[in-house]
Amino acid sequence: MTLEVRIGKLRLKNPVMAASGTFGPEYGELVDINKLGAYIAKTITLNERVGNPPPRVVDTPSGMLNAIGLENKGLDDFVKNKLPKLKNIKIPIIASIAGVNAAEFGKLAKVLSRTERIAAIEINLSCPNAPYSPRGRRACPNVQHGKRDFLIAQNESATRQIVEAARKAASLTIIAKLSPNVTDITRIAKAAEEAGADAVSLINTFIGMAVDIETKRPVLGNVTGGLSGPAIKPIALRMVRETYEKVKIPIIGIGGIMDYKDAVEFILCGASAIQVGTANFVNPRASIEIIEGVKKYMAKHKISGIKELTGALRK
Numbered sequence: 001m002t003l004e005v006r007i008g009k010l011r012l013k014n015p016v017m018a019a020s021g022t023f024g025p026e027y028g029e030l031v032d033i034n035k036l037g038a039y040i041a042k043t044i045t046l047n048e049r050v051g052n053p054p055p056r057v058v059d060t061p062s063g064m065l066n067a068i069g070l071e072n073k074g075l076d077d078f079v080k081n082k083l084p085k086l087k088n089i090k091i092p093i094i095a096s097i098a099g100v101n102a103a104e105f106g107k108l109a110k111v112l113s114r115t116e117r118i119a120a121i122e123i124n125l126s127c128p129n130a131p132y133s134p135r136g137r138r139a140c141p142n143v144q145h146g147k148r149d150f151l152i153a154q155n156e157s158a159t160r161q162i163v164e165a166a167r168k169a170a171s172l173t174i175i176a177k178l179s180p181n182v183t184d185i186t187r188i189a190k191a192a193e194e195a196g197a198d199a200v201s202l203i204n205t206f207i208g209m210a211v212d213i214e215t216k217r218p219v220l221g222n223v224t225g226g227l228s229g230p231a232i233k234p235i236a237l238r239m240v241r242e243t244y245e246k247v248k249i250p251i252i253g254i255g256g257i258m259d260y261k262d263a264v265e266f267i268l269c270g271a272s273a274i275q276v277g278t279a280n281f282v283n284p285r286a287s288i289e290i291i292e293g294v295k296k297y298m299a300k301h302k303i304s305g306i307k308e309l310t311g312a313l314r315k
């Protein structure tokens with residue numbers, strides 16, 4: 001029996017990764033990161049971003065809203081200061097990138113592909129807290145969504161353009177991270193596939209909000225935020241299933257995965273691998289327990305490889 005999976009040129013020893021922005025080396029004392037299939041870093045941008053005003057997170061029934069706003073110190077700092085600190089990570093490191101236009105995505109992909117440590121790039125086309133401007137001027141998400149702003153993954157041609165730019169700039173495995181804030185996610189997945197993505201990961205968070213009835217104000221400083229956690233799992237499963245029926249490239253399933261049973265549900269719906277996000281805040285060992293659980297499930301059901309389970313949902 002093997003848990004090994006292939007995503008583009010990536011060979012993962014198991015299909016479990018921690019989702020971007022929800023897990024970092026600081027968990028190292030609690031969890032052996034090297035047991036995961038891959039490590040995905042928090043999304044970085046070309047230049048430093050201060051992120052959104054507080055409050056940035058709020059609990060919701062069976063989930064949470066976050067509006068971090070892609071706070072990060074930028075590409076140079078990542079390459080010079082953050083990457084060297086990841087020297088104890090022996091599993092593939094996947095960088096996550098976001099930009100305000102195709103040129104920025106291309107530059108990020110190019111620079112990262114030259115650092116020997118990065119094994120793949122996840123392009124974040126779907127951060128609900130940092131909308132994209134087709135004219136490339138929007139750099140700050142603190143302002144309310146303007147007329148022309150949207151998430152890249154809400155538009156087929158923008159998705160195509162950004163994936164092509166990253167594809168051109170880097171020969172590494174390219175994973176396009178999609179948004180659930182669309183009518184038909186399969187059209188966006190197809191556009192990413194046609195533009196050269198090696199895989200799609202879905203889903204990022206749903207745009208939502210919370211209200212304080214005493215102050216009569218939105219709870220989050222950014223007004224809206226991204227909903228994650230168990231509340232979104234049924235919709236994520238449906239989206240993975242629909243996408244599996246339309247694209248040939250591997251799908252990485254994300255959305256409310258808390259234990260191995262959730263992971264197996266995503267794999268049955270068509271995921272070749274999965275990512276664990278909000279669960280890390282509840283139980284930092286969630287990903288490790290999921291790997292152990294999937295292994296036991298496969299042994300119990302006499303399944304020899306993940307491939308055998310991927311898409312094996314019965315009608």
Ligand SMILES: Cc1cc2nc3c(=O)[nH]c(=O)nc-3n(C[C@H](O)[C@H](O)[C@H](O)COP(=O)(O)O)c2cc1C
Pocket residue numbers: 019020021022042043066068070096124127177203204205227228229230232254255256257275276277278279
């Ligand atoms: C606090 C927080 C920060 C996040 N930051 C990022 C990020 O930097 N880049 C990204 O692609 N997704 C980010 N996400 C989205 C997650 O990677 C994931 O797609 C989403 O939370 C759904 O999975 P989950 O329900 O397991 O959390 C973030 C989510 C949370 C809760």
